[in-house]
Amino acid sequence: MDEIDQTIVNLLRTDGRTSYAELARRVGLTAPSVQDRVTKLEKNGIITGYKAVVDSETIGLGITALIGIIPDNSADHLDICERLRAIPQIESCYFLAGVECYQLKVRVPKMGDLETLIHRVGAIPGVAQTRTTITLSTKWEDRPQPVPPEQAGP
Amino acid sequence: MDEIDQTIVNLLRTDGRTSYAELARRVGLTAPSVQDRVTKLEKNGIITGYKAVVDSETIGLGITALIGIIPDNSADHLDICERLRAIPQIESCYFLAGVECYQLKVRVPKMGDLETLIHRVGAIPGVAQTRTTITLSTKWEDRPQPVPPEQAGP
DNA sequence: TCAACGGGTGGACGAGATCGACCAGACCAT
């Protein structure tokens, strides 16, 4: 993970479809060696995939909400996690340090779908309470910040 | 935005580097017509970009936190938003319906950086209070859900 | 009926991806 790798990662994070030839031009290497580096970055789990970014509203997922979950004492977190994962509308799921020990980011087409979803989450065993907040607008999302310089080892 | 477009979008959301030739095979068209469709999807703002997905921890952004912002009455939201946007560590920013009218998702290398960041956000004019929650683990993030079927028009 | 049009196909050509062979420097044990 040298400086060239960082540049490659930064380029791919802002445009995931950049060709190897183009990357090669940017970093001053040849295409095969860049391809080799990218393959290694993927193998080492640094690059875990590529995604098209889609405007949620225009594809009919106009409503975004954040749902906090407060568990009860008997909560089986493996089970909760598994059941949450089975709900496709939950796009992100964070395990938090706090009373609300999960936060979900969900997207649905209509308010009725959100209501259904909240009931479904609330019905999961171990979930004592949920707290939902509607997002009025997404200012921005998943903006890639540059890879920080490698910190010196111990 | 017919069924074929939906398939293309779903494929590109799960693998943004799928070639046109491969997409063509999947949807049963030829490469040029698929390319044409993708270009139109991009022009119409349905596909807004492509990103490599990177494992934050391995690139040195091991700490993820959620910061809620409670504004004071004098808050100038355009100004707040602009100042927040200038902070690179803020990867996402949602405007919420609630007391905490913004929620930020931030990533930093070390705890010290988070402290600095919280102070910086707290110092923005119009920000009365912040509430930070550390994420202990990210169960999953930005999982693409399939494009919902086009709802019937009015 | 005919022209225009949107959306598709097929072919041609240049650019890109990919593979193998080869090369240079770093490192290590002899």
Added chain:
DNA sequence: ATGGTCTGGTCGATCTCGTCCACCCGTTGA
């Protein structure tokens, strides 16, 4: 020093892919 090995690069050949253009075919509307 010397030779072996390893890593990471280049070069060149080949095959695929992207991209442009001409053409086709069903629909629409005058």
